[in-house]
Amino acid sequence: MKVLILAGGYGTRLSEETEVKPKPMVEIGGKPILWHIMKIYSYYGYNEFIVLTGYKSHIIKEYFINYYTRYSDITIDMADNSMQIHTMRHEPWKVTMLYTGQDTMTGGRILQARPYVQNETFMLTYGDGLSDVDIPALIKFHKSHKKAMTMTSVLPDGKFGALDIQESDGRIKSFTEKPKGDKSLHNAGWINGGFFVCEPKIFDYIQQDESCVFEQAPLRGLAQSGELYSYKHYGFWKCMDTLRDKMEMTKMWQSGNAPWALWL
Template sequence: MKNVESVKLSPDATIRDALEIIDRGAMKIAVVVDEEGYLLGTITDGDIRRAILSGSNLDDTIEYIYFKSPTVIRPDTSRDAIINLCAINKIYQIPIVDETGRVIGIEILDRLLMPRQYPNKVILMVGGLGTRLRPLTENTPKPMLHVGGKPILHTIVERFASYGFTDIVMCVNYKSRMIKEYFGDGHRFGVHIEYVEEKERMGTAGALSLLPERPKDSFFVMNGDLLTSVNFEHMLEFHQANRATATMCVREYDFQVPFGVVNIEGAQIRSIVEKPVQRFFVNAGIYLLEPSCLDLVPKGQFYDMPTLFETLIEKDEKVVSFPLREYWLDIGRIEEYERANQEYDEVFDESEEK
């Protein structure tokens, strides 16, 4: 996700201005925005050449030549979806816009097609008992339950590896031998895997105090019972662009009150809202942390990730949310496990072919 500030233009900029930006940068594109940063369109060398052939000169404005209906993506669009959009539309750059339509970056096809390797560690919390999934978990740890013909944890490892995150630590506890025997050192999955053994269950953050060495870079922490198609590269870039100490992936959750809600003031009824829908953002169990966060995790104690975030907020650290709009499913109950198996092929087959 390339920084876009250097390639922004207003619609009253000249063709000469656009040429300077396009020739100066490696992105070979400029984005046209209004005064508040909302995307109006894009302009490329091809657009300029066609305009000149039609009689325009370099001091004319770009108002009538820039492309006003560009293909755009959101920050959480997956790598595979972006590549597909580029192929379908025969384009090599796609602006990234936020939920309001402001342009926040540009994705470049060549960059997506290049194999990348990131130094950032991935810490997977895979020691849970999975009591709500019994009897399925009586002999199998929850992350090793098969969805789509392979363990949930297998898919998680593949997803991180596909984005170039190959340095993985698994925090294990319940039936850890099964996990270690399946993954080994990770070489057959194209990753390197180490294990941290929790002698007692330590919560979603407590095991971080057991890491053999402190990460040098921002690092992911993720629960091992999730299936998601989130773009991990974009999440890292979002975290870094915000200079955050901690980033939490959040998911919008709708809840419909099954009754008419009565709003009262004293004894007087002011209004009645029939079965209103309440919307919340909920914790999606995927995090990015700076190494300094480890200073707040108590040694050898049960400690949950929400508690760590609350402490960071109290200390006035930069704590941000990354809205997740791609596929996400927390496999905590039998019905969610069954749903995951029904949806798996549609969501993940295409990405695993790349």
């Protein structure tokens, strides 16, 4: 099963890093977040990737073209222009990089992968989110309902402290610092966490237009048609939107407490 990764946006909220590189190439512990995402899928045996590039796409291409030598131990003899490789470090990945346009929106990028996916079930995610989602369980759930798409829904950490206030006199009964969405409520707080499983049918919901945003008309259409299901993930999930997010992820990685790093 192929894995599509959206990796073409500008990442403007992380401009400290993305002025010089695309967001999926921002590093956590010396490796691009794109590498971390691919390692999650590879842990479960999914090693064929289609990276949908756009902004500064050449940086992503150069990374994979030079991957073999980047992480291997080598000796270069500059007298005769020869290279000897000692310890080889590589991944069992097949990576297709599609340039989908500088300003193309998510729907337009996904649609361009149709000839590469053809009539096969495939997976899809964003190039800036990490999770410890159980991929085999996600796929099993997707197959059980036999519809076009399964979206992994997550409960993000809150941005503010939560108060439980007694209505009668205003007394604060409890305070929780930056809680996750309220699991006691049926649908409270759940958001799109990426990590989709898709049938080729989803392409029929995407307009042939570079300005098509996948999270708007296509997902609304799938939901209205009863073709979109949610796989609720209660574990770790984090999106790298800001420099603070990057620093938090880096701290997790360096401390040896990175929940997404299932391969370690």
